[in-house]
Amino acid sequence: MAMASPVQDLDVLIVGAGISGIGAAVHLQQQCPGKTWAILESQDGFGGTWRTHRYPGIRSDSDLFTFGYRFKPWMGKPIATAAEILAYLGEVIDEHGLAPHIQYRHGIQSAAWDSTAKRWTVTATRPAADGAGSETVQVRARFLWMCQGYYRHGEGYTPSWPGMDRYQGRVVHPQTWPDDLDLTGKRVVVIGSGATAATLIPAIADRCAHVTMLQRSPTFFITGRNANELADTLRQLEIPDAWTHEIVRRKVLFDQANFIRRCQAEPEVVRQELLAGVRAALGPAHAHLVDQHFNPRYRPWQQRIAFVPDADLFKAVRSGQAAVVTDQIETFTSDGLQLQSGALLQADVVVTATGFHLNVLGDIQFSIDGRPLDFAQTVAWNGALFTGVPNLAWVFGYLRASWTLRADLMGDLVCRLLQQMDARGASVVQPVLRPQDADMARLPWITADNFSAGYMQRGVALLPQQGDRAPWLHTQDYASERHTLPQADLDDGSLQFL
Structure with missing residues (x-):
């Protein structure tokens, strides 16, 4: 494989052209206008998650007043x-x-820090200029701004059953949805009950013979109109767009913070409110489904709560085009699934909406002065920088609120x-544990009590640790981090400048 030249030498290299990387570039241009910088992106266009996922009906599960940038x-x-x-x-770009x-x-294949040069050398592959094969390119940067997300874009997580x-049917994962998949007249089983399943099922229900959501355990949902009355009113009054955006954004954040506080203070009251909303969306004839299929074991907000705009998932259930089954898979058969209850689900297509493969900073091979770097042995400073790792920051957004708020x-x-x-x-900045931090408890990047989603718990041991005090906390709480x-x-001595 040929090595391309010359080597770029930058102040800042941003990794990833999704919502985090594009936002990072805008902040860098506005706040540090003299810096030289570039973005490296593995895909053939910008967008990250929104380019990777192409399954029918894909939409945000956060409101765009907070998922959009503040600027x-x-x-x-x-x-x-x-x-x-x-x-x-695209407009931002x-x-x-x-x-x-x-x-x-x-x-990107590797990133190597050289303490003498005080630079990261990033090695990547790209298509060769002549179109034949690929070539290796290197970029040197004083600072790495990692904005590549937290899961593998090339493959989703499918358990082995x-x-x-x-x-004899077809098994597909929403993350790698095939362009040639025709569901017309097909019996479809969607395994999973998170936001992906809730989005996909109403989008395909009218073309399938029937679609079943098969879940091991229920998920909380919130239903409502895909509209914001405050935003609509302000627009009717011809309030400037920037004012409308900021006012509505603040109102949404205020309501979310209040909801989270209620989830923590009175979880059973909130549970009953959520279940009442689902009963209303299903209607009297299907209200009996709620206790069995929509009443989770976990507390509200211990996992992300999916918003169902205009109750489209529940309309599909009411119409008979979709059904919900809560059970576990005993085995696949030649034409479907046998469940542990003994029931059989016939399926021409099985969709495994079963989550992500979590990765750590893009699965890139990091090293410092030739020594491999294991991020699981580091402690995170404010959930952004890592002990012993110079000139590197990772954007890890919020999992239960809009990712972009933290970006x-x-x-x-x-x-x-x-x-x-x-x-x-200074040429170098890196976090260091102070003497008063010597007895600090080491905790997982995200504790199961804080966020219990399966994809996080499967991979949390690979992630950096957090401490039990500031500035070593990773709270996942926008209300406090703002x-x-x-x-x-x-x-305060927790950062070393050299």
Whole structure:
């Protein structure tokens, strides 16, 4: 494999051109205008998740007033399609002149820190200029801003069930939805009950012979109109778009914070409210389904609560086009699934909406001065930088609120760090445990009590650790971090500037 030349030498290299990376680039341009930078993206276009996932009906499960950037007003409905989100991101790229800085189809293989040069050397592969095969390219950067997300884009997670080898139908994962899949007249079973299943089922129900959502255990749902009355009113009053966006954004965040507090203070009251909403959406004839199929074992907000706009999932159930089964798979058969209860589900197509393969900073091979770097042995500083790892920040957004809320906060924090380095004349910044942190308890990146989704618990041992005190906490709580991150003390001894 040929090595391309010359080697780029940058101040900042952003990894990933999804919603985090595009936002990082805007913050960097606005707050650190003298820095040289580029974005490396493995896919053939921008968008990240919204380019990877192409299954029918794909849409946001967060409102776009908070999922959108704080600097770019959202003008559409609260819940948006993937196409609408990609168009929004494209506008950001155009409005801020980012396109010349983005290099697509660059798959990063390794990142090596050299303490003498005080640089990261990132090695990536890309298609060869002559179109024949691929070539290796290297980029040197003083600072790495990791915005590649937290799961593998190339494959979803599908458990291995007995009998899958004898099943004669088709098994697909939403993350790698095939373009040639025709569901017309097919009997479809969707395994899973999260936001993906809730989105996919109403989108395909009218073309299938029948679709069944098979879940091992129930999930909480919230239903409502895909509209925001406050936004609609402000627009009718011709309030400027930026004002409308900020007012509605603050109202949504206020309501979310209040809801989270109630989930923690009175979880059973909130549970009954959520179940009442599902009963109303299903209607009297199907209300009996709620206790068996829509009443989870876990507490509200211990996992992400999926929003069902205009109750479309429940309309599909009411119409008879869709059904819900709560059971476990005993084995695949030649023409479907045998369940542990003894029931049989016939299926021409099985869709495994069973989650992600979690990865750590893009599954890139990191090293420091030739020594392999294991992030699981590090402790996170404010959920962003890692002990013993110089000049690197990872954007890990919120899992139960809009990802972008934290991406925006990280944009401010990383730019403040870069400004502080310049002010000090420092070439290196890295977190270090202080003497008073010596007895600090080491906790998982996200505790099961805080967030219990299966994909996180399967891979949490691979992730960095957190501590039991500031600044070593990773709270996943926007209500607190919107205050603590902007005020993070850069001079308390937990950061080493060299």
